[in-house]
Amino acid sequence: MKLTYRVEDGERLGSLLWEFGPGWRMISSAMLGGGIGPREWVLNAQVVAGYSRMDPVEHLTALGPAGPGVGMLTAASVERHRRAGDGGVEAVATVGLRVPTWAAAPEGVPDAELAPMIAGTVNIVVAVPVAMTDAALVNLVMTVTEAKTQALVEAGFACTGTASDAVCVAVPSSGEQELFGGPRSLWGARAARATHAAVRAGAEAWRPHDAGPEKAGE
Numbered sequence: 001m002k003l004t005y006r007v008e009d010g011e012r013l014g015s016l017l018w019e020f021g022p023g024w025r026m027i028s029s030a031m032l033g034g035g036i037g038p039r040e041w042v043l044n045a046q047v048v049a050g051y052s053r054m055d056p057v058e059h060l061t062a063l064g065p066a067g068p069g070v071g072m073l074t075a076a077s078v079e080r081h082r083r084a085g086d087g088g089v090e091a092v093a094t095v096g097l098r099v100p101t102w103a104a105a106p107e108g109v110p111d112a113e114l115a116p117m118i119a120g121t122v123n124i125v126v127a128v129p130v131a132m133t134d135a136a137l138v139n140l141v142m143t144v145t146e147a148k149t150q151a152l153v154e155a156g157f158a159c160t161g162t163a164s165d166a167v168c169v170a171v172p173s174s175g176e177q178e179l180f181g182g183p184r185s186l187w188g189a190r191a192a193r194a195t196h197a198a199v200r201a202g203a204e205a206w207r208p209h210d211a212g213p214e215k216a217g218e
C-alpha cells in the first residue's frame with residue numbers, strides 16, 4: 001500500500017494505492033471496477049469537501065495506474081487510515097462519519113447535510129490469501145459489511161454506516177476455491193475480525209471537529 005499526494009482544487013489530497021498485479025480477482029461496490037472480475041490495483045482517493053463531479057469514473061481512471069483496477073472516493077483524510085490483520089487476512093479502512101446513516105431510514109426523511117456525491121464514507125479494502133467462488137465472495141462482502149456495522153455501533157455511532165460506503169475484497173485468482181465466506185467460516189471469520197478492528201479504530205479516532213475538512217463525509 002502506497003500513500004501519495006496531489007494538489008487538486010487548491011487542496012493537498014492523499015491517495016492510497018494497492019498494486020496487487022496480475023493473478024487477483026476482486027469483488028467491489030466501487031464506481032470504478034465494481035462487480036466481480038480480474039483486477040490489478042485498488043485506489044482509495046481523497047477528494048475535496050462537497051465533491052460533486054458528475055464524472056467520478058473518469059476522474060478515478062485518470063488518477064489510477066493503467067490496467068484493470070478498483071477506484072473509490074472519500075473526503076476523509078486517507079493518511080488516517082487504519083489497518084488490521086487476522087490469520088493472513090489484511091483489512092484497511094478509511095473512516096468518515098460526518099453523516100452517520102441507518103440503512104433502513106423512513107421514507108421521505110432525508111439525512112442532514114448530504115453532499116451531492118459523497119455524504120460520508122467508510123471505505124474498506126480486504127485482502128484474503130485464498131481463492132473463492134463467486135458466491136463465497138458475495139457472502140464475504142456481507143460479512144465485511146456486518147463487521148463494519150458492529151464496529152460502528154460498538155464505537156458509539158447510531159448507524160449502519162454512511163450513504164456512500166464502498167468495499168473491495170481481493171483474493172487470488174488461482175488455487176482451490178473456498179466455498180464459504182460467512183462469519184463462521186474460517187476465512188469469513190478472519191475477515192470479520194480484521195475489518196472490525198480496522199473500522200473500530202478508525203471510528204474511535206474520528207471526531208466531530210474533523211468534519212471541517214471532511215465535509216463530503218469522510
